[in-house]
Amino acid sequence: MKFDVLVIGGGHAGCEAACASANMGANTCLITMDMNKIAQMSCNPAVGGIAKGQIVREIDALGGQMGLVTDKTAIQFRMLNRSKGPAVWSPRAQCDRGKFIWQWRTTLDHTDHLNIWQDQAEELLVENGEAVGVRTIWGAELRAKSIIITAGTFLNGLMHIGRKQVAGGRIAEPAALHLTESISRHGIHVGRMKTGTPVRIDRRSVHFEDLTIQEGENDYHQFSYMGEPRRLKQLPCWECYTNEEVHETLRSGLADSPLYNGQIQSIGPRYCPSIETKLVTFPDRDHHLLFLEPEGEDTNEMYLNGFSSSMPMDVQVNALRHIPALRDAKVYRPGYAIEYDFFDPTQLDHSLQSKVVKGLFFAGQVNGTTGYEEAAGQGLVAGVNAALYCANSPTPFIMHRDESYIGVLIDDLVTKGVDEPYRMFTSRAEYRILLRQDDADARLTERAYTLGIAKRDRYDWWIEKKENVQRIIDFCHAYSVKPSLVNGLLETVGTTPLHGSAKVVDLVARPQITLKMLGEHIAPLRETLYAAENRQEEIIEEAEISIKYKGYIDRERLFADKMHRLENIRIKGRFDYPNIKDLSTECRQKLERIQPETLAQASRIPGVSPSDINVLLVLLGR
Numbered sequence: 001m002k003f004d005v006l007v008i009g010g011g012h013a014g015c016e017a018a019c020a021s022a023n024m025g026a027n028t029c030l031i032t033m034d035m036n037k038i039a040q041m042s043c044n045p046a047v048g049g050i051a052k053g054q055i056v057r058e059i060d061a062l063g064g065q066m067g068l069v070t071d072k073t074a075i076q077f078r079m080l081n082r083s084k085g086p087a088v089w090s091p092r093a094q095c096d097r098g099k100f101i102w103q104w105r106t107t108l109d110h111t112d113h114l115n116i117w118q119d120q121a122e123e124l125l126v127e128n129g130e131a132v133g134v135r136t137i138w139g140a141e142l143r144a145k146s147i148i149i150t151a152g153t154f155l156n157g158l159m160h161i162g163r164k165q166v167a168g169g170r171i172a173e174p175a176a177l178h179l180t181e182s183i184s185r186h187g188i189h190v191g192r193m194k195t196g197t198p199v200r201i202d203r204r205s206v207h208f209e210d211l212t213i214q215e216g217e218n219d220y221h222q223f224s225y226m227g228e229p230r231r232l233k234q235l236p237c238w239e240c241y242t243n244e245e246v247h248e249t250l251r252s253g254l255a256d257s258p259l260y261n262g263q264i265q266s267i268g269p270r271y272c273p274s275i276e277t278k279l280v281t282f283p284d285r286d287h288h289l290l291f292l293e294p295e296g297e298d299t300n301e302m303y304l305n306g307f308s309s310s311m312p313m314d315v316q317v318n319a320l321r322h323i324p325a326l327r328d329a330k331v332y333r334p335g336y337a338i339e340y341d342f343f344d345p346t347q348l349d350h351s352l353q354s355k356v357v358k359g360l361f362f363a364g365q366v367n368g369t370t371g372y373e374e375a376a377g378q379g380l381v382a383g384v385n386a387a388l389y390c391a392n393s394p395t396p397f398i399m400h401r402d403e404s405y406i407g408v409l410i411d412d413l414v415t416k417g418v419d420e421p422y423r424m425f426t427s428r429a430e431y432r433i434l435l436r437q438d439d440a441d442a443r444l445t446e447r448a449y450t451l452g453i454a455k456r457d458r459y460d461w462w463i464e465k466k467e468n469v470q471r472i473i474d475f476c477h478a479y480s481v482k483p484s485l486v487n488g489l490l491e492t493v494g495t496t497p498l499h500g501s502a503k504v505v506d507l508v509a510r511p512q513i514t515l516k517m518l519g520e521h522i523a524p525l526r527e528t529l530y531a532a533e534n535r536q537e538e539i540i541e542e543a544e545i546s547i548k549y550k551g552y553i554d555r556e557r558l559f560a561d562k563m564h565r566l567e568n569i570r571i572k573g574r575f576d577y578p579n580i581k582d583l584s585t586e587c588r589q590k591l592e593r594i595q596p597e598t599l600a601q602a603s604r605i606p607g608v609s610p611s612d613i614n615v616l617l618v619l620l621g622r
Helices: 012-023 052-061 066-073 097-109 179-184 244-252 275-281 313-320 372-390 405-416 440-451 456-478 483-492 504-508 515-519 523-529 536-548 550-567 585-594 599-603 610-619
Strands: 002-008 028-032 046-048 074-080 090-095 114-118 121-127 130-136 141-149 158-161 164-167 190-202 212-214 237-241 289-294 301-308 331-333 336-343 360-362
Touching: 002 012, 002 130, 002 372, 012 028, 012 097, 012 114, 012 141, 012 372, 028 141, 046 052, 046 066, 046 372, 052 066, 052 090, 052 372, 052 405, 052 440, 066 074, 066 090, 066 097, 066 372, 090 097, 121 141, 121 179, 141 372, 179 190, 179 336, 190 313, 244 275, 244 313, 275 301, 313 331, 360 372, 372 405, 440 456, 456 504, 456 523, 456 536, 483 515, 504 515, 504 536, 515 523, 515 536, 536 550, 550 599, 599 610
Parallel strands: 002 028, 002 141, 028 114, 141 360
Antiparallel strands: 046 090, 074 090, 121 130, 130 141, 158 164, 158 336, 190 301, 190 331, 190 336, 212 237, 237 289, 289 301
């Protein structure tokens, strides 16, 4: 029962953490309550979405598993935000919940150096300020050089439906009741958060003729750079709306709502509010959009996205039946809210290791985030750094804000902390044009291969793709086109005809023109576009984005490079903040508490002003 890395919790963070550390050669053990619910999708069985899809692409580029598992279990795929620029294109997939679990289980079972122990961690073992193992509820004692806590919503989890409260980490699953105390006694700060999930409906009771269908897309896009084409039956989702009768029914039960009768004190996710919160926050709205989504290829269970609730059961069901399509709705289980413990992420460094207890890492919802994707991204980083810690590596694996959304996520957590469940959005990133979903491999795969988490086949594919993308770009810069060859096309799409020869790159830069359009008229270009043996469409798309948006990309890269100057000024341990009287009181307090690594991190702390940064620069002698 001795390992290099122990991972506590078999959710999305735990699975990525365990795979990452094991793939780096660390002898790893994943402790989970139920081996049959590995990577359970507790809420919506969907992966991706705005900014979240980019995170999954980054996990995949780093050698993680979420993208591969999603592609194998997807029952609907869409690329969101296609009407906007490629900086915010975001992949999203609806998955088969049951197949997702078993695909993850298969992945874990076939990962070398990875063990699974079915049990519940009850006590963290700490010796001389360093985490050394855990003791379980069955009395097993597992020892390790590093521990990763990924317990999700299970720490002192308390579920609410109306005035009824039941301890649990998920419906029909027990809470972890003592682990929090064994962690917090070492000086790690604890808070409470809340999340919720909607009612589940039997599709046989739905009147689909009263719904608006929302088909998926079935083109070449997918999550994994290494994935295979989707193989499951592709299913539609459906749209409908609440109405005044629904709202009146819900309002009649507000007195028994845990959110409004004082029963729930913790803060829920701002960007995924319950239906009762929508009614209170937007009292003038007479309807709200809902999505009815399938839970799997072979099940009748459907998920009502947008109807998260902790209202009493009868109120939820009666309200639903005022929606025409759901007038005869049969319910598998009502929606519920859950409160759980989380740990202050400002007590972590950028490797997600605790500043208080050595060798102890945290990832996922225990850090105050919400979402499978945010959890999985943290899990991968924690797993890599736990393995590096075991190997006594002096350099942790840290990604900057211009390298990945995962880097933005972690920097926000450890620098700013959280006062509500943190959800990633593209607007949180300063360098969105650098952090596109199409170029995650360009940003991260070589680094991942050097670390050992990305394997040789992934690295070889990235090199092949890079060469093919560059071949197209080089051709476009070198090849000149005569007006007679393309003017007909240019006039057809409503752009100015040529009056003399022009490089292909100048034509591609026009918003109305695509590489494929030009390829139909320029034979050498067509041969270049389709020269690659694999993933031709993906290669063409990335080449086109690189050409069309080169000016924006270069400008943002220049911006990021300037910020790196502050990132390179290390200040941790160089100041006695409480005694620097030229800093504001708030600034002194926050700098002392967070102890930022660099001047750039200090500049991102709320309450630290530009004048405070100037004071530190002066004191540094710059």
